[in-house]
Amino acid sequence: ELKVEQNPLFLSMQEGKNYTIYCNYSTTSDRLYWYRQDPGKSLESLFVLLSNGAVKQEGRLMASLDTKARLSTLHITAAVHDLSATYFCAVDDPGDAGNMLTFGGGTRLMVKP
Amino acid sequence: KAGVTQTPRYLIKTRGQQVTLSCSPISGHRSVSWYQQTPGQGLQFLFEYFSETQRNKGNFPGRFSGRQFSNSRSEMNVSTLELGDSALYLCASNIDGTLQAYTFGSGTRLTVV
Numbered sequence: 001e002l003k004v005e006q007n008p009l010f011l012s013m014q015e016g017k018n019y020t021i022y023c024n025y026s027t028t029s030d031r032l033y034w035y036r037q038d039p040g041k042s043l044e045s046l047f048v049l050l051s052n053g054a055v056k057q058e059g060r061l062m063a064s065l066d067t068k069a070r071l072s073t074l075h076i077t078a079a080v081h082d083l084s085a086t087y088f089c090a091v092d093d094p095g096d097a098g099n100m101l102t103f104g105g106g107t108r109l110m111v112k113p
Numbered sequence: 114k115a116g117v118t119q120t121p122r123y124l125i126k127t128r129g130q131q132v133t134l135s136c137s138p139i140s141g142h143r144s145v146s147w148y149q150q151t152p153g154q155g156l157q158f159l160f161e162y163f164s165e166t167q168r169n170k171g172n173f174p175g176r177f178s179g180r181q182f183s184n185s186r187s188e189m190n191v192s193t194l195e196l197g198d199s200a201l202y203l204c205a206s207n208i209d210g211t212l213q214a215y216t217f218g219s220g221t222r223l224t225v226v
Contacts, residue, residue, distance in 0.1 A: 033214060042203060045214035088156065098168030099144050099207055101215065103156035 006104035021107045023072040023089035031092035079111045117218035131192040134221045138206030145187040150201040194225045
């Protein structure tokens with residue numbers, strides 16, 4: 001059974017600081033997704049990582065994937081208040097036909113002025 | 114381009130009743146999957162449909178069922194509602210086989226009283 005673990009679960013940081021969210025998963029997969037969720041809202045796609053060594057950047061967020069270590073990171077550079085949200089990583093389960101995402105527990109990010 | 118549409122947005126039901134939720138995927142997306150989100154269990158996969166066939170099913174009791182129509186619209190049904198079924202139910206659609214991000218709808222918030 002695929003397990004996905006994120007840490008930290010909660011992150012409070014000052015504006016302008018850098019930080020990294022980690023996502024570990026338990027079985028081989030080369031499909032990893034990062035999503036953002038604002039309170040009471042749905043999931044917004046941030047990044048799709050499909051191969052070992054993949055790195056993608058959008059604004060102050062950068063995501064990377066190391067399939068050998070079964071690890072993805074989401075790096076936040078010079079955080080701003082607008083980045084406050086809950087961030088989820090999700091992995092496509094490789095053992096089944098079709099599409100099935102297993103989500104991490106989420107990282108609730110609060111950026112303080 | 115229209116997104117994934119879920120109806121209704123909110124529902125209040127009584128224990129023992131049944132409920133049907135609807136999801137219209139993005140045009141051209143034939144894969145539709147359903148997820149349950151609760152504060153305690155996080156995001157959990159319910160099932161996935163492709164071309165009117167259920168391809169994957171998560172670890173939920175048989176009270177949870179779904180179907181997909183020829184136009185790719187999907188419905189999920191929960192019978193004999195329990196208090197623990199109170200959750201945000203999210204639908205996601207995807208162009209199968211292209212390794213793109215899953216697009217999520219706004220969700221249906223179900224409250225069982």
